[in-house]
Amino acid sequence: xxxxxxxxxxxxxxxxxxxxxxxxxxxxxxxxxxxxxxxxxxxxxxxxxxxxxxxxxxxxxxxxxxxxxxxxxxxxxxxxxxxxxxxxxxxxxxxxxxxxxxxxxxxxxxxxxxxxxxxxxxxxxxxxxxxxxxxxxxxxxxxxxxxxxxxxxxxxxxxxxxxxxxxxxxxxxxxxxxxxxxxxxxxxxxxxxxxxxxxxxxxxxxxxxxxxxxxxxxxxxxxxxxxxxxxxxxxxxxxxxxxxxxxxxxxxxxx
Amino acid sequence: xxxxxxxxxxxxxxxxxxxxxxxxxxxxxxxxxxxxxxxxxxxxxxxxxxxxxxxxxxxxxxxxxxxxxxxxxxxxxxxxxxxxxxxxxxxxxxxxxxxxxxxxxxxxxxxxxxxxxxxxxxxxxxxxxxxxxxxxxxxxxxxxxxxxxxxxxxxxxxxxxxxxxxxxxxxxxxxxxxxxxxxxxxxxxxxxxxxxxxxxxxxxxxxxxxxxxxxxxxxxxxxxxxxxxxxxxxxxxxxxxxxxxxxxxxxxxxxxxxxxxxxxxxxxxxxxxxxxxxxxxxxxxxxxxxxxxxxxxxxxxxxxxxxxxxxxxxxxxxxxxxxxxxxxxxxxxxxxxxxxxxxxxxxxxxxxxxxxx
Numbered sequence: 001x002x003x004x005x006x007x008x009x010x011x012x013x014x015x016x017x018x019x020x021x022x023x024x025x026x027x028x029x030x031x032x033x034x035x036x037x038x039x040x041x042x043x044x045x046x047x048x049x050x051x052x053x054x055x056x057x058x059x060x061x062x063x064x065x066x067x068x069x070x071x072x073x074x075x076x077x078x079x080x081x082x083x084x085x086x087x088x089x090x091x092x093x094x095x096x097x098x099x100x101x102x103x104x105x106x107x108x109x110x111x112x113x114x115x116x117x118x119x120x121x122x123x124x125x126x127x128x129x130x131x132x133x134x135x136x137x138x139x140x141x142x143x144x145x146x147x148x149x150x151x152x153x154x155x156x157x158x159x160x161x162x163x164x165x166x167x168x169x170x171x172x173x174x175x176x177x178x179x180x181x182x183x184x185x186x187x188x189x190x191x192x193x194x195x196x197x198x199x200x201x202x203x204x205x206x207x208x209x210x211x212x213x214x215x216x217x218x219x220x221x222x223x224x225x226x227x228x229x230x231x232x233x234x235x236x237x238x239x240x241x242x243x244x245x246x247x248x249x250x251x252x253x254x255x
Numbered sequence: 256x257x258x259x260x261x262x263x264x265x266x267x268x269x270x271x272x273x274x275x276x277x278x279x280x281x282x283x284x285x286x287x288x289x290x291x292x293x294x295x296x297x298x299x300x301x302x303x304x305x306x307x308x309x310x311x312x313x314x315x316x317x318x319x320x321x322x323x324x325x326x327x328x329x330x331x332x333x334x335x336x337x338x339x340x341x342x343x344x345x346x347x348x349x350x351x352x353x354x355x356x357x358x359x360x361x362x363x364x365x366x367x368x369x370x371x372x373x374x375x376x377x378x379x380x381x382x383x384x385x386x387x388x389x390x391x392x393x394x395x396x397x398x399x400x401x402x403x404x405x406x407x408x409x410x411x412x413x414x415x416x417x418x419x420x421x422x423x424x425x426x427x428x429x430x431x432x433x434x435x436x437x438x439x440x441x442x443x444x445x446x447x448x449x450x451x452x453x454x455x456x457x458x459x460x461x462x463x464x465x466x467x468x469x470x471x472x473x474x475x476x477x478x479x480x481x482x483x484x485x486x487x488x489x490x491x492x493x494x495x496x497x498x499x500x501x502x503x504x505x506x507x508x509x510x511x512x513x514x515x516x517x518x519x520x521x522x523x524x525x526x527x528x529x530x531x532x533x534x535x536x537x538x539x540x541x542x543x544x545x546x547x548x549x550x551x552x553x554x555x556x557x558x559x560x561x562x563x564x565x566x567x568x569x570x571x572x573x574x575x576x577x578x579x580x581x582x583x584x585x586x587x588x589x590x591x592x593x594x595x596x597x598x599x600x601x602x603x604x605x606x607x608x609x610x611x612x
Contacts, residue, residue, distance in 0.1 A: 051482060077484030085482075091475035094468075102472045108465055112493065115464030116457050122464075129465070169484050210332030 003062075004029045004204050005050075005081075007171055010059035012042075012049050012228075019226040023059070025155045027173070032195065032205045034219035034236070036212075041225040044086055047177055052076040064172060079107055082171035084162040084176045087210075092151035096142055096161050099150050100133035103168025104150040133168065140194070142165045144255050156187045161232055167198070168197070175199065175206045180214050192218050218241065224248065286444045287435075295439040303552030305505050306445040310532040311454050311503025311541065312549040317530065318539035319467060320494035321474025323383040324528055326370070326390025330499040332397060332521035333366050334359040334506025334528060336407060337515045342417040345408060352419040356507045363503025364496045366393070370494030375488055378477075390526050394550060397518040412517025419446065419511045427514070443512050450508065458541050461497070470494055471539075531585075535592060537599025546601055555581045 003026040012020040019042045027033045035043050049056045051071040061068040091099050098128060109130055116124040128246055137143050140160045145153055150161060153242045159179055166174055173175075179195075192214060199205055207214045215222060216236040224232040226248040232239050239245055289296040312329045337359035341350045370389050371419055401409030418427035418439070426446065427439040461467050469490045472480040482489050510516050529549065536547020562577040575583075592599075 053478070053482075072486075073481035074484045074486045075480075077482060082484075083482055085479065089476050089479035089482075091472050091479065093475055094471055098468060098471070102468050102480070102485070105465060105469055105472075110465045112461065112466055112497065115461050115466050117372050118460055125465070165483065 002029055002158075003027060004031075005063060005068075006062040006139070007046075008060050008062070010046070010049060010061075010109060012054060013056045013057055018228050020049065020056070023225070023228070023230050025230060027064050027204060027206060028201065028220075030199060031220045032199055032207060032218055034215045034222035035206065035208045035225065036210070036222055037216055037249070041248075042251065043225055044177060046122055046225070047175055050076070051081060051175065055230050061199065076130075077169055077171075080170070080172040081175060082166035082169045083175040084166055084177055084179060086161075086181065088158050088162055090150040090158055090165070093149055095147050096137060096153060096157075097130075097133055097146040099161060100136050100168045101129050103165040104129045104132060114239055129161075133175050136164045136168055139167075147208035148209055148241055152157040156183055160184065160191075163198075164193075167203070171203060173204045173206060177208045178210060179207070180209060181213045183247070188214055281570045282448055286441045290438065291442065294438060295441060297438070299445060299553070299556045301440055301443050303445055303549055304444070304451055305512075306532060307461070307510050307545055307554050308447075308451060308454055308505040308537070309502055309529045310544045311351070311458050312498045312505065312528050313443035313542045314498075314533050314539065315458070315461070315470070316494050318544065319462065319470040319492060321470075321476065322491065322494060323379060323468065324495075324498070325383045325387040325523070326393070326497070327386075327502060327529055328521050328523070328525040329365040329370075329390040329393035330366060330367050331506040331509065331525070332393055332583040333363045333499075333515075334503030335510040335516045335520070336397060336413070336506075337503070338417050338507040338510035339413040342404070342511070344415055345413050349417055352417075352507075353513060356504055358502040359507035360500040363506065364500040367495040367497075367499025368492055370499075371492045374523055375491055376563030387523060387526075390521075390523055393522045394523075397521065409520075410518060412515060414515045414551075416510050416514045416516065419443075421543075426511070433442065443508075447508065452571065454504075455541065455545075460495050462541065466490070466493065471515065519582065531589070535588070535600060536604040540599070540601055543599050543601030547599065548599075554584075558584070 005027040007023055007025050010020050010072055011018070014213065023042075023046060025033075035046065045054070046144075048054050050061060050068075052071065052075060062229055065083065068076065068081075071253055090251040091102060094102070108125050110122045110125055112177060114125075134143070134146070135147050142153075142157060142161055142164065145157060145161075150158065153161060156170060163174070163176065163179065176195075188211060195207075195218060197204055207215070207219065219236055222236050222239050223230050224245050225241070226244075231244045231248060232242045232243075272416075285599070286297050286307045286394055287299065289300055307332055309327070312330070314324050316324045316327070338355050338477065340343060340346060341348050341355045342348075342352070343357070370386065374385050377385060381409065397407050399408055400407040407413065416429075418425055420426065429436055429438045430442070430539070467510025469480070470487045472485060473487055477487055480490075509520075529548075532548040532551045533544050534547070535551060536545065556582050559577045562580050564577070566573050566575065596602075
């Protein structure tokens with residue numbers, strides 16, 4: 001299995017707190033990889049380091065066979081990693097359609113001159129952006145909300161819109177930070193179907209999630225973080241029985 | 256921009272054309288109607304158009320990209336002084352306007368980037384304070400660059416600036432064409448209207464473009480915008496540069512029309528004025544901003560000419576100076592706005608694009 005993303009010996013400290021300590025993991029092409037662990041284990045920190053919001057203190061990422069130099073978030077997005085946020089970060093006062101259209105920014109080119117002159121090339125590009133955004137909304141069942149402001153959408157739809165916006169950047173790796181948070185059972189089931197479809201269409205998925213049922217049913221492999229360290233990795237069923245994992249979640253045995 | 260009514264009218268080409276012709280005719284006749292009242296009113300109208308240009312420029316920075324700029328008038332000043340220095344007896348340089356106006360825009364653009372680059376990490380109140388300082392620094396430079404080498408002529412300002420000339424046609428004298436007398440201000444009015452139309456078209460197109468969406472994305476959530484692959488540094492600098500360029504063009508026109516520039520025209524209160532126009536009209540909505548700019552330009556002038564006579568007629572003497580009542584009403588207007596229409600008179604609407612293109 002060729003690895004799409006490799007993290008090698010990633011360290012990240014915040015003052016005296018070691019948020020990530022020697023984290024090494026590899027995610028294969030077209031895999032759904034879960035990252036779980038108790039609150040404060042360093043999952044979101046790992047996301048932020050990976051997507052260029054923080055620099056790692058040491059260690060390196062390799063993505064699609066090349067070193068991933070995370071100078072800033074937009075470089076990471078350009079390399080092909082798109083993310084969502086734990087607390088939804090949509091462009092609230094823009095419509096659902098516009099949110100997805102912004103996602104196309106990276107793969108399109110029109111500048112100020114093009115926008116002002118509005119020549120044939122720019123118009124063609126705008127049409128393509130528009131069309132692609134509409135198709136993505138359709139894929140996510142959000143067509144009815146296309147012209148609604150993002151902050152007026154129901155919660156579950158906002159979560160899905162964020163994934164649609166991320167997919168608009170043509171990522172090879174989709175990194176989702178707790179996509180099922182706040183969803184009811186029906187919505188979670190629908191989300192699961194959606195993620196499987198996205199994977200079937202060729203996108204690798206890295207998933208932080210607390211919903212154990214979702215993680216166990218969906219992920220090919222999971223890694224467990226605890227206090228910034230990876231304490232287990234493997235198939236969901238195996239990890240579930242791992243003593244270190246049980247200890248991390250439930251606490252150690254009484255002395 | 257409120258696309259809904261626009262596209263609805265557009266579907267009736269005859270009505271659309273008729274509407275455009277009516278608007279064009281009204282704009283063409285307007286200065287003559289005002290000139291009948293007094294040439295001063297044409298001058299006031301011209302100044303109002305200049306402030307509309309400024310408001311549209313600032314709207315890019317504040318309305319689209321959400322960067323609070325309290326020193327915007329500095330770019331107006333830079334444009335005005337660029338024109339003044341290159342078309343006046345100050346250095347005895349007399350370049351034609353078509354060379355200086357773009358140059359003024361370019362110099363202002365450069366200053367926009369100069370202001371933008373160090374403030375990229377700042378937001379909200381902090382950005383506002385730095386831009387306020389920047390505006391004052393520029394004005395103080397204008398005031399003091401007269402020694403040891405006299406560049407700006409200090410507080411006296413630069414006078415006898417060349418008017419705009421196209422071929423043999425000078426914009427500061429009267430001409431008679433087809434039996435109609437075109438005074439200087441009226442000619443400038445037509446020039447300004449053309450520039451204004453161009454700036455409106457540029458703004459409308461920018462708003463509904465890849466760059467416009469990137470600006471709005473940054474205004475909404477800079478972190479998410481970065482994660483979506485928008486180079487936030489680049490796009491923010493672009494907003495500063497574009498806004499500054501419009502300010503520079505307006506400044507150049509101002510210098511040519513007035514024939515005189517001095518530092519006091521570029522005090523911080525002017526920045527606040529332009530910002531008030533943007534906010535009053537409705538931040539981010541081009542048409543709202545235009546309404547705000549025209550309203551705030553005309554109402555004070557209207558008061559100037561009515562408050563005195565009114566008081567004399569009612570109580571026989573002037574109790575409250577027009578200037579005082581102007582500020583009073585200004586304050587009242589701001590308070591009322593915040594209470595009843597916090598998003599502006601004509602807020603930017605949810606843009607509903609047509610489903611089928």
